[in-house]
Amino acid sequence: MSRESVVDRHTVLVVDDNASNRRVLRDRIESRGLAVTEAADGRQALDSIRKSRPDVVLLDLVMPGLRGEEVLAELRADGELRDVAVIVVTAVDELESAVRCLEKGAVDYLVKPVKPALLAARLDACFERAQWRTREKQYLSEIEDANAQLERRVTERTAELERALSEVTRLTGKLEQENMYLREEIELTQGVAGIVGRSGAVLSMLAAVRQVAASDATVLVSGETGTGKELVARAVHGSGSRSDRALIKVNCAALPAELIESELFGHEKGAFTGAHARHTGRFELADGGTIFLDEIAELTPALQARLLRVLEDGEFERVGGERSLRVDVRVIAATNRDLAAEVRTGAFREDLYYRLNVFPIACPALRDRTGDVPLLARHFLTRRAAESAKRPLKIPDDAMLRLEQYHWPGNVRELKNIIERAVIVSSGPDLEIPDPIGCGPAPDLPPKGASATLAECEREHIVAVMERTRWKVRGADGAAAVLGLKPTTLEAKMERLGIRRPGG
Template sequence: MSQFSTTFEKTFHALFEQGTVGISITRHDGVYLDMNARFCELVGYAKEELLGKNFRDITHPDDLPQDNRYADQRGVGQIDKFGIEKRYLHKDGHPVWVTVYVSALREVDGRISGVVSVIVDVSERKRAEDELRRLKDQLQAENIYLREEIQEEHHFGEMIGQSKIFRRVLTQLKQVTPTRTTVLILGETGTGKELIARAIHHNSLRKDHPLIRVNCAALPSHLIESELFGHEKGAFTGATAKRFGRFELANGGTIFLDEIGELSLDLQAKLLRVLQDCEFERLGSSRTIRSDVRIIAATNRDLAAAARSGQFRQDLYYRLNVYPLTLPPLRERVEDIPLLVQGFTTLFSKQFNKSITRIPQATMERLQRYSWPGNIRELRNLVERAIITAQDDTLRIDLPETETPKGKRDGTLEEIERDYILRILDKTGWRIQGQSGAADLLGLNPGTLRSRMRKLGIVRPP
């Protein structure tokens, strides 16, 4: 052998062993004949462990069809050089993304004697691409959610009032809004709890991030965990794609848990963990996700009593009850009713292209005498209906039959609510959904109404 050949062989061997990319040599059937140190480092095996193995033994199962397809094409002489992206399985089991540049070595008669592969580690690029894809998916999910939110009508006319009790609420609102503190909004149905939650978010430092609302009563019990925490593809029957949960979508922003008192005890435990540790896992995944979320919860139930009776976890109650904000019922804000009526009249007159300029004093007095079991939501619905049916410039409102002097109502809150819902159900012939159904008249989601009916023991008579 000439001195030149010896020098070339040594140089080639040095490049082979010390290269910054992996290099492997296999037989025509894929069995390893040789490889350099970098390739062994990439896949975590010693050279002695790889010699005699087939490259298919350390290829990710999902990438084998691609490898076999190229091997078949090479075998019939269609291609001798190509590059592919694939995953090797590291000795410890984790996938290693690489780009493999393959060159077939042929004898003079055309037979393949071997294959040389140059392997470049692209794991970092793949991780960056996956993160970019994840952020893109999250942004898309947020956009879908926000589009749904925008399609809903949110009127802020209810934030009107000059009564002493309402001004006290506004003072509390100004105190807690700029903080990160968890807020528990308490109040009867229809008092404007969601409106207050939105006011807190939109005036806080988190206003440029999402406000994500969850109606805990409207979601089926078997779906609410997936809605809150998300799921991986295949986590359960029907999970055909990965889904971001509401806590993940709310990262950096605020999550509003409406009807928090309707959560089951097992889900209360999982929610407690999020409040304590700011972390959770998607269904079907063991990877822990951290989320920076401000919690605003709302309920029309007496959570303190529910916690004492064991219907609501005490530890969760104390976590939520950092800054309780109690909204007064409309019957305790009688002096605000004229302002609210005027605000709703202006709003709906524009919406329905009506010109309502007169509100008779007798009408206003009747409105102030009425007990308002449905609170502001009921008032808003009655004004809207009156304007739709108005034939001239005068607002005429048909109140339900029972009028109760302000501040005087017999029975507990649940009894009053039960009687009122029953009255509306009788009026609609027990039709819950659809236009002019009970849920529509009460201004409730049908799922929320059904949940309240179960809680109050309301069953349609035979």
């Protein structure tokens, strides 16, 4: 910055009770092109400063009346004048005096006589500082204006965003309602975890699924074979907090009694003949997730006791092992038998029953929800037709009526098998439902008061179906398909009920 630009238009007030001293300072300052005013004492100095604020004040300390330090104090006490640059020019060459003046706001302290070059340098420093302060004030003013303008724009924009957010909230609520409605429609037509139906019995069952899914409570699913007990178990698991972990399934009826313990709890190497390596059991595999014990009533008393310990303590040992293992597993069990009756006969442990029956869910038989038959039939038809790449088929009204009137001993699984077989054999646009469906009319039930047990009725029905299918278990025309059972489940039932082919 050039000297001309620094000194241009600046004024200096010289305050000294000695006229000779004032004249010497005036001459030196005016020689640099600066404007100079004078004051003979402190009071005149304050009046002059208030009237026409100078850029710099050269202030003597020892004066009659108001002394220099008192002038400094009044300037610093005045909010409008505290920024005036004051250079003390005095004959008092004392450190204490200089410190006091600087503490009271003086920017410099010069001892008389002052060399011209030193005075010029100190004045230039004050002028530069004044210029920077002026620019700083301008910048601050501009920043304040910009901030005020920004705040106005933010306020306006915030109001716009709040209005937009309110509209988004309204539309989100509307979409959520529509989405809920559509989900309910999809659930009715496509099912929750494969469970299709809109009858009261199914809706109550699904409500129970939603209630228990959020907890880790043990669930006992009951219902006839083919009613969808495994689907209910999957729905409970899939809607709960463990849905990202494994659902391990064990069909207790499909495994031989001598292997079920090893399958559930695992075994150590050498635990028995053929145990060539350590085997991880299903409970270990399900740690952190869910284990589904299907056909729980088929467990032997010994295994029932071991299962009870797992439910109570979360601990077990592998077969042949000594170290206790601890697992965190949710248990869902299923049965097609009346466990309460099994408890009364001593076939099932009472304490285990109560441990399993924390939250019971009953799967309704298809004959008790015939209103769902058309929905289920169309659901299975759509799925099977898509899988087989066949053209769309429709179910004639008379065929649908026969489906609704059939007694469905094999429940939903039997209906699924009937539809799948019909898709395969149908050659025209209509689905060809066999007549009669299944094995014909429902078997006669024993009259009231008859002494036949549930197991005896079940045995008679299986024998009748086996005879009609010429003792064929597997295949599309086998007894398992007719009954709506898995072949392994039917074979286990026949073993349990002592059913043998005559002469076999």
